[in-house]
Amino acid sequence: MKTSTVAELLSKDITLQDIEIKGWVRTFRANRFIALNDGSTLHNIQCVVDFENTDEAILKRINTGAAVHIKGELVESQGKGQRVEIQVNTIDILGDSDADEYPIQPKKHSFEFLRENAHLRTRTNTFSAVMRLRSSLSFAVHKYFNDNGFYYMHTPIITGSDAEGAGEMFKVSALDSKNPPLKEDGNVDYTKDFFGKETNLTVSGQLEAETYAMSLGKVYTFGPTFRAENSNTSRHLAEFWMIEPEVAFMDLAGNMDLAEDFMKSVLSYVLEHNQDDLKFLEQRLLDEEKTKPQVERSEMSLIEKLKFVVDNNFKRVSYTEAIDILKNCKPNKKKKFNFIIEEWGADLQSEHERFLVEKHFKCPVILFDYPANIKAFYMRLNEDGKTVRAMDILFPGIGEMVGGSQREERLDVLKEKMKTLDIDEKELWWYLDLRKYGTAVHSGFGLGFERLVMFATGMGNIRDVIPYPRTPQNAEF
């Protein structure tokens, strides 16, 4: 007899004899009704125990969290709330769960408590829904790129290059940290380390992805990246997953089209495939927002927000236009911003981005053509000599979701820029080679996957959308 899953049985509308199911007890009430979950769906299946003919000792062990093996019949439910239920013939306790000790009792737990029990938190509806959505979004990412002729590329995690400049890096070493070998000048002698040089955890796979784009045409990465920055916020992780497509012969306009189409496609995918989980998370968000002042509540529900992104064009606005809007907006004039926008060239802060997206345009916004001196060395200089073909995509409630650019394809301009910024050409000889041999316009972007999961699930803290978050002072599990 094949063991069925809850998802399979709930999709039936016929009576079935001799079914078998294994799962965990969510609740057991009236000595009769087990709500059984096996992770295959958000929903539990009701299993009705014939308590008069069941051993008392067994009944006492049907606790929340216990693993059980049930044999019985799938029948039309007599009660409300479910179409079908299982009439239990036999129940075996596979693994007990002490009712006094089990941390995940059937009541509301704080997210902070659940973070401390992250190994058990997917036994709650909220976290099982979040992690199923995360999985579904991951698949949607791979499917989108595969369907569109991109090749998936695994860029290196350990890197000998620290020239990417995207942030503080973690060091990777196999040396004895207490007594590392030293050079004559007193510095650590990394020639004695595993790789024969100083190595770090990557902050981005972009530069390596460019090498593959310039031969395979369209590639993407989807892997872990790292920042050793002491940012203890609800939006930052020390270890997070990043998606980075890179395309040869594509300019900045094409890059915007790609990013917008990509975002719409993956969100459509979960709207289609994850309705149950989304409906649950939508209700959770509504409940959470009821505790907040009216002004902080969303105008749209979770599913409405996702549909809004799928159905509407992203607003494309140049940095220069954005500065004009910000200079003349009320919060700037009334000095409500922490950083007052006074002139062109200012770096936009989160408060400005939020104003543009949430108050002014009320939709996802693509800002482009930023001042060169606030952006990375590899971005394509415009003909005006002062802006670069950069783009940031800003999302309501999340802020920056995507950062991308057309890359500087001209060897002389790139070398000049690296010289100005004191980036060693020898470190990036291979990156420069791409501009020496068959260079061409190319572009790409990076998208922090956890930000996308936050948007799609309505979760407010990035620690709650990744299985085991890594943050300052925390590498538990």
Place this chain on the structure above:
Amino acid sequence: MKTSTVAELLSKDITLQDIEIKGWVRTFRANRFIALNDGSTLHNIQCVVDFENTDEAILKRINTGAAVHIKGELVESQGKGQRVEIQVNTIDILGDSDADEYPIQPKKHSFEFLRENAHLRTRTNTFSAVMRLRSSLSFAVHKYFNDNGFYYMHTPIITGSDAEGAGEMFKVSALDSKNPPLKEDGNVDYTKDFFGKETNLTVSGQLEAETYAMSLGKVYTFGPTFRAENSNTSRHLAEFWMIEPEVAFMDLAGNMDLAEDFMKSVLSYVLEHNQDDLKFLEQRLLDEEKTKPQVERSEMSLIEKLKFVVDNNFKRVSYTEAIDILKNCKPNKKKKFNFIIEEWGADLQSEHERFLVEKHFKCPVILFDYPANIKAFYMRLNEDGKTVRAMDILFPGIGEMVGGSQREERLDVLKEKMKTLDIDEKELWWYLDLRKYGTAVHSGFGLGFERLVMFATGMGNIRDVIPYPRTPQNAEF
């Protein structure tokens, strides 16, 4: 006018006016025929230049490696070797390639030379085919699990736990490596480090995957893992990608079924979707093997080998049976093995595995029920008290492809085992919790993705199936 890809145009069998294409020159012969490649397929498209009406200065710049933009017409080819070709109307040189300097000349390069130029090696047929296959296999992995109700889980890369015991680990730190803070006893004070404790790069996501299997039912990981072992062989990397499914309520027999079905499915996928690349790699392997003595050549071609795996059952053999076979085999009796098999309990070496797979059974073999003391602490002890429900899947030419087990689900037995091996219970409190609350039979396995890519591509060195290999003394790019 939309730019076409080579793959699109080669699939047409009609004449097309006003087509446009961008790519890189592979060869230019007779001042007339460009073989153009853009990575979308192994194949080049022939572009015929009207040299009498093309600027001499342009013709001189059509070198191997140059990026060009061609406008013209797709016509039936007059020559042999292709059905269609492009009659060039205009050609623009987007990026030059100096014929004297460009490393990737149209001739045979050694793999060693190409490893030193790994940023350019996908501009060769061999490496573009390998990396397209790698990408396709990755997608097949995700598709298989998605189609079969598994959730993809991103297990942490930085880990505070060193109890997994799968190998030497790299240390991760943000401390000043020259002058780390020290405790009174002279050891490094990791409470001052980023995570407040000593952290390493993960060797496996299994233990964390178990936590999710015990709530979501069926999960898998597919991410980078690390070994700081000084193994300078053609089969080891310091950084490699691992696939680790983990399933609740599944025993060792189910684990074998899953692994076999999975391998067959992903290999079928590439047989169906990557015929061109496989045919090319098959021919490459044949050419390579011609240089070897007859005895070292494969009996089957690459595609035959893949089909053989897809079409035949894996042979399931207990460790005890395998020892019997080995004890009595010719190479053991004639002392041809480096390690002579004398009695039950011996750890099998690569030479023994190869004998079983390549000489004795001549098919993939699943060895199971190994002696407990040569396997990891988390494997399910059999009722005999001396063997564990472990399995290794051995492949011809590759050796161990998969290692897995049913996990020890009994709290008391697991704790006893950890005590014997001096593994701190406090380190793995969360892992033990899984046995306290709703424990159940569960199983999983790990598969080194690069081994799979080697098997599917016929490449002999693991450094040639990952974009930027990390090995002792090498973290270039």
